Amino acid sequence: MTQIKNIKFKKSLLCFLILSGALLKAEEKYQLNDVVVSASGFEQxxxxxPASISIITKEELEKKPIKDIGEAIGDIPGVDVTMNKTGTYDFSIRGFGSSYTLVLIDGKRQSVANGFYDNGFSGSESGYLPPLSMIERIEVIRGPASTLYGSDAVGGVINIITKKNPDKIEANIEFNTLLQQHSNHYGNAGGFNAYVATPLIEDILSISARLKYYDKAASDLKWPTPVWNSSQQRPDNYQIASHSPGAFTSLGFGSRLNWTVxxxxxxxxxxxxxxxxISVNSTSSRAIKSERQLFKDNIVLNHDGNYDFGSTNSYLQYGSTKDKELHSQIWVGEGKVVLPWNLGQYGNLVNTFGARIDYEMLKNDQASAGSQIRGKNLDQTTVALYGENEYxxxxxxxxxxxxxxxxxxLFDSEFTPRVYLVYHLNDNIALKGGVSKGYKTPAAKELTNGYYNYANGNAYFGNPDLKPEESIxxxxxxxxxxxxxxxxSITGFITDFTNQISSEDLTGMQNGISCSNGTVCTRPINLGETQTKGIEFAFNTKTYNGFSLNSSYTFMDNRYKDGQKNWFGGDRIENLPRHIAMLKLNYERGKFSSYIKTRARLDTIAKAKGGGNGSLPWQKYKPFYIVDLGINYQINKQSSLSFAVQNLFDKNFFDPQVTKWDGANPAGYANRYQDYTEGRSFWLSYKYDF
Structure with missing residues (x-):
């Protein structure tokens, strides 16, 4: 056979041999030849x-209010988004929270050292989103991707793909503001994004720069007058709703120098x-306002090669995140090669081989840190060799x-395999399926033989017997x-998760700390096994007479499988909805476009923010429904105006109810809804392209 038989292989090979900076753009959002790079390491x-993967286009990103990663990915199947106590949006993918999801920018890790965030501040990492004007698309892998991406990718991967080196000057700036109808309860916000790129030497050297600023005021949600269990009124600061979002301010800037050798x-x-x-209102049992200022730096030196035999990618990366007393550092070096082979009548093969080394270090100088870790470097070195064959x-x-x-x-060696099969029944129907393993090591501080943090009536102990978490x-x-x-598309999935890390309460005297009289002591433990079963549906249309439709529905059943129970005696896992749905109708005509979108999150076992777990008189959060409306107008070739009404019908998601200690005495309040979703708000954005 003289010609290459596999047309699909030829298309993938063409994509991957084009300079890695080339972009294959679709005429419409849901065109058949959407191209992705995250699933296998090369464009196809x-x-x-070979994965369940979703694409979010730059056009979609620019037409709706987005300040963080959670808001950006909230419409895709299998993703649940909730507002966390820092005011940003936390997310889970198929039941795995953001700490189990690897966030990449152009394939480079953005996560900090494992264990840097504590006391619920981990959701703030969602705020590290580049200016929307420099993003080309976002690719989301739903499900474990540890074979290609390592232990951080147990739940999935979010790869933010940015614009490549320009062949002409381009620049844009965008201003946005968010105004709350109930500004006495929720914080207004505003910000801007700027991006500029220009060639310095034609076809050889170019440079780009970006700038992003966002500022949001704190919420001011208050419980009805709370009481002690002795019916005595608490001080005023206890009236602030527990873990309600505080103020959030983000300033980001960076530059890239590109050399086409x-x-x-x-x-x-x-x-x-x-x-x-970032700040959190009324955190801990003492109703304290918590504030942190974080400095995050990232440096990357990257090389891409496209040769007759295939392509290569190698890079060195340094990342640093710190506040006054905590410092996380990561050093990464990785190299990989992609080799295509024409096997004639036996088909075609693409081999990917790579090696990677990660060194991460965490230093804790907090006064509350245990003596075993205070001022010391808690580090871990990980070395990985990997290979993948796409036949x-x-x-x-x-x-x-x-x-x-x-x-x-710190742990024994481990292998993480995967197999995946794609079969095209015809030009319009394809079957896809596979099995993959996930693997995640605990944070070094969690292995401490003693306490690693003690403050505000809470003592956190380590456990040297912790095992890595694993999933199939x-x-x-x-x-x-x-x-x-x-x-x-319809996708069914089952995830068996073993050695899941949770926490248990300690009593008595522990390392000189009395775990009684209001002091809560906990340590991490491996729970055993949990299982998630689910099915995802997605239906998207192209534009027809100006109209198009996007929709998704996810059913998930998340359960403990080793005898552990939730606070209400059942085996369903808390804080994970059974049903997630999204329906969005779009309309485009000339310079005008609009959308109306509804989202729902239903049947969620409660685990309250405040009021004490297990003291809730209700078993499930109230159902969540919300409707948003958006309008975009292209004023001229250079400028556009976008407007959105969030929570169009002004649904009130703040419903405080009395909680009970021991099922009898009043203790305080907790929200009947899972998070503090804001009332009706108005978002306005103006963008200008130079």
Missing amino acids: DLVDA DDKNNIYFDIERYINE FITDDLIFTTGLRYIYSD NYELGVDFRIFDFAHY
């Missing part, structure tokens, strides 16, 4: 990708800094296998392309 058609080699150097100020057996059958070897200086993920789906009109 979305329908052929020749037609085969490209190098870039990227540097950025974020300064985030295009025929035009319609693609078989992927992968294996990652992980060595950690099974998924099977079908992808329908309804001619050139619509895309419909």
Whole structure:
């Protein structure tokens, strides 16, 4: 056979041999030839990708209010988004929280050292989102991706793809503001984004710079007058709603220098800094307002090669995140090669081989830190070797296998394999399915033989016997392309999670601390096994007579499997909804576009913010429904105006109810809804392209 048999392989090969800076743009959002890079490490058609993956386009990002990663990905199947106590949006993917999801920018890790965030501040990492004007698209892998990406990717991967080196000057600036109808309860906000890129030497050297600022005032939610269990009134500061969002301010800036050495080699150097100020109202049992100022730096030196034999990517990265007394540092070095092979009548093969080394360090100088860790470097070195083979057996059958070897200086070595199969029944229907393993090591501080933090009536102890968390993920789906009109997909998944890390209460005297009289002592433990079963539906259409539709629905059943019970005696896991749904109708006509969108989160076992777990007189949070409306107008070639009404019908999601100690005595209040979603607000954005 003289010609390459596999047309799909030829398309993937063409994508991957083009300079890695090239962008393949679709005419419409849900075109059949959407291209992704995250699923296998090289560019290929979305329908052929060996993973459940979603794309969020730059056009979609620019037409709605987005301040953080949670808001950006909230409309895709399998994702649950809730507002956390820092005022940013936390997220989970198929039941795994943000701490189990690896966030990348152009394939480079953005996460801090494991264990840096404590006391619920982890959601603030969602705020490290680049200016929207420099984002080309966001790719989201739903499910474990540890074979290619390591232990941080147990729940999934979010890869933010940015614009590449320009061949002409481009610049834009965007101003936005958020005004609350109930500004006496929720904070107003405002900010701006700027991006500029220009060639310095034509076709050789270019530079870009970006700037982002966002500021949001604190909420002012108050309980009805609370009481002690002796019916005595508490001080005024106890009236502030527990863990309600405080003020949030973010300033980010950075620059990238790009050098195209020749037609085969490209190098870039990227540097950025974020300064985030975050606060939480009425945290801890003593109703204290907690504030932190974080400085996050990231430096990357990257090389891409495109040669006759294949392509290569290698990079060095340094990341630093610190506040006054905590300092997290990461050093990463990685190199990989992608090799395509034409096997003639036996099909075609793409091999990916790579090696990676991670060193992460956490230093804690807090006065509340235990003597075992205060002022010391808690570090971990991880070395990984990985390989993946994507075998295009025929035009319609693609078989992927992968294996990652992980060595950690704190734990035993581990292998994380995966297998995946894509089969095209015809041009419009594809079956996809596979099995993959996830693996995540505990934070070094959690291995402390003693307490690692003691403040505000809470003592946190380590556990040297902790084991790494592991998961096995099974998924099977079908992808329908309804001619050139619509895309419909169904994906079922099962995740078996073992050695899940949770916490247990301690009593008596522990390392000189009396765990009684109001002092709460906890330590991490491995729970055993949990299981998540679910099914995801997505239906999206192209534009027809100006109208298009996006919709998704996810059913999840998350349960403890080792005899553990929730606070109400059942085996369902708390804080994870059973039903998540989204429906969005879009309309476009000339310079005008609009959307109306509704989201729902239903049947969620409660685990309250404030009031004490287990003291709730209700078992489930109230159902969550919300409707948003958005309008965009392209004023001229350079400028556009966007307007949105969030929570269009002004649904009140603040419903305080009395909690009970021991099922009898009044203790305080907790919200009947899962988070403090804001009332009706108005968002306005103006963007100008120079």
